[in-house]
Amino acid sequence: MKLLTNTRVSRAGPGNCKTSRLPRRAGSSLAMLVLVGSVAGFLFSAAYFGASAQSRAAGDGSAELQALYATPEDIAQGRALAKSACAGCHGANGISVAPAVPNLAGQRPAYLFLELKAYQSGARGDNTMSGQVKFLNDDALSKVSAYFASLDPPQSAAVNTVNVAVDPVQAGKAAAVACAGCHGEAGVSTTPGMPSLAGLDPKYTVAAMKAYKSGQRDSELMKSSLAGVADPAIDNIALYYALQKPARSQAPAAGDKAAGATAAASCAGCHGSDGVSANPAFPSLAGQDATYLANALGAYKQGTRMDETMKGLAAALDDTAVKNLAAYYASQEPKQPEVRKPLTAEEWAQKCDRCHGINGNSTDPRLPALAAQRADYLEKALNDYRTGARKSPQMAAMSDVLTDQDISGLAAHYARQTARSAVFVTSPPK
């Protein structure tokens, strides 16, 4: 059920209602487009349209705001255009049934207009839409925007096309249960010969695990341990171990620490002065199990572990030097790498909602609502911002730091939200 009213502007006396939040009586000098959905919407005062408050500066009386002043006749004309030119893809009721085609029903009117202009100018890239709007004038774009904005928004989507987001750290912990027998509870080894994993940079652990899987790094034990572990799980496991508190291995070390410390001077450039590396390409050695360190150096020397850099360096070390270096590094205090725990989709969404409205229900007619939008379209849009295919200074900054997992989590989050139509009560600029 929808009620569409529009009171035409008659510029009455000065100072009349310029900042009213609500129309005082019908026929006052307020122009309003009221879209009453099944839920209460949001109210906007005229002052809101002052240039300073706008995130998308467009000047006074901007063309995109025309859609807010549409009359029932304008909307009827918009509807006729939509039926003939848009419904084939966007659905007769503005609710798309085609992959990656966005829902338009209930979307904010000024936003729709701005995007149509962006397709027209090519600012949104060369795609399906550019051809659809090439020959439409501003008046037609405004009316079709007003029409789609006036429709009931979609029901929140059943999100079965994308994975429901899981907490990567919890997932990593669950997958690492199988590793604890050798690598120790929470990644601190208690078995001579078994490396600790806690406190290693996740980039290094991910690379190590992938090297075992591909056979580039030779270990039957590790190859079979990782046989059933897919790439996303590898990332989660590495993150989980990186976030565990590292501790020195308690297993005994045979060598002479002091002699090792002297010899380690030549290693510091890559592995850090006390074995805490600042570069994930070079593993941290501090607190690592001494037997494992000695075995690794032996393996480089013999060529069973392939690495050009380490092969040359290890070849110069005799057995005593290897033991001493291993004892020295094992005695050093390990340090946790600086790894941030990724935000959950809900935590991210709080940042997004500052612009996109509570649960993605934008209260700014120029900013898109995200609630109940198709998840596949949201994913595409966020990817387009991230790659720069779609340009927006605000969204470039936001999407830069998003991982693939964040994007699918956010898309699923917003697709699930209840969409609310907005009520914009405006008065025209003086």
Ligand code: HEC
């Ligand atoms: C051939 C299919 C097709 C037709 C016909 C079509 N569209 Fe689209 N529309 C798309 C696709 C696909 C996208 C998403 C493109 C992208 O990712 O930028 C889109 C995006 C849009 C957007 C951007 C929505 C947003 O949330 O940013 C608007 C607005 C829009 N269309 C309006 C219209 C209007 C108005 C018409 C009719 C005049 C129309 N479209 C006709 C396929 C179509």
Ligand code: HEC
């Ligand atoms: C049966 C014992 C065993 C199990 C179970 C095991 N590992 Fe290992 N892991 C080893 C051994 C031994 C090495 C050293 C191999 C070598 O010399 O390269 C190793 C090495 C590693 C390394 C490289 C460490 C470094 O400093 O380069 C990583 C990463 C690793 N394991 C991760 C895992 C993960 C994740 C699991 C669980 C999915 C797991 N391991 C299960 C025995 C095991």
Ligand code: HEC
């Ligand atoms: C030029 C840089 C560089 C220098 C100098 C260097 N390393 Fe390395 N080291 C590496 C790289 C790169 C790796 C990882 C290679 C791989 O993936 O197997 C590595 C790996 C290791 C490992 C295996 C660690 C693990 O967790 O599996 C040990 C042990 C090691 N280095 C000891 C030393 C010692 C001892 C010295 C000094 C004698 C030294 N390195 C000097 C670059 C260096």
Ligand code: HEC
């Ligand atoms: C500083 C304000 C701001 C913040 C914060 C913000 N956005 Fe946006 N967002 C915008 C603007 C402005 C646009 C329209 C840009 C354009 O014209 O392409 C937009 C567009 C979008 C679109 C495209 C909608 C459509 O229908 O095509 C998506 C999806 C989106 N934002 C998601 C997000 C997500 C997810 C976050 C949080 C990670 C976020 N935004 C945070 C301002 C913001």
